[in-house]
Amino acid sequence: MFEIQPMNAEAYRQQTRRSTVMIALIFLALAMALSTLAVAVFGEPGGDNLRFNIGGVFAAVLVMVALMRQVFWTRPWMAPAVYSWQLKRSLMSITNVMHHVTTAVEAGDPTAMKLLRFYHLGLSQMHQLDGNSSDHGQLNREMEQHKARMDALGIDTEQTRLDPAWIETVKQASR
Template identity: 35%
Template sequence: MKLKEIDKGRYRRHLNKVFIGSALALAVLSLGIAQLLIAFFPNAAGSHFHWNLLGVVFGALLVGAGLSRLRQHPFMTEVVYVWELKQRLNKIARKRRKVEAAAEQGNETAMQVLQFCYAGSRQLWQLDDNTIVMDELTVKQTELNNLANTHGVILDAGVYDENMLKQF
């Protein structure tokens, strides 16, 4: 995955519409499916918990399937990009200790993975207005830059490939 610049305003508008649309669709589908199940399979005792739960499960599956089908739509470009970026950063986070230890030992691949992680996190946090930990990220980036200079590594987030994580 390559980092790319996206319009923050467009991303926020589209994310809000996707979120609201998904929530409304889930509510309508869950209630509708549950009511249909209750109508076809009434319970004399009056407990319909399992039909309501089944309605929510089927509603969630339908909303998920709908979002999956819409991934390629131009409206979803920024939203899907951020979803995928979060997935990549999560994979790095799971191996972060090993990657940081390897980077301390001068492993160039580990440094490139951390560079992508820091650049991706910075972009993600700016898009979500989560700037509370930006100072901490700046310190980490400075440490990585110093480490790269010490070992003669030129950092470039663009060289990151998910396969790089396999060695950690």
């Protein structure tokens, strides 16, 4: 279950820039080291060693994937980037069934209404964190209309947690 956490947008952007630079520098160092090692071990002096250089870069990609999954993902300096990734994954899981959600919302399904409210809140936060204000006006109008409808039906509008079962319920209801 994913939960939307309050987050300072400026601090988020600063921390994600820092983690991105750290990951990029580690990757560059690994790629250079592994390419150099591959050429030294398998290459020919004065020969065409491009394939060994490419092999070293490819090996660096594989090592970085392993490092990201096993080491970096749980580090505090990666927390904002991990949170953002999880938020985007949650929003995408709803986007993938949005046609079911909108149909169920129009029919007055409370689960779909909660799901759409979470989607609005998550999307709003993502726009804020990314500094994307271009679509914010339209989103705010949709959010307010939907919130008013939920209030009128007595449904709690503080939907900061995504229950994956809601997605399955909405999908099943529209079949």
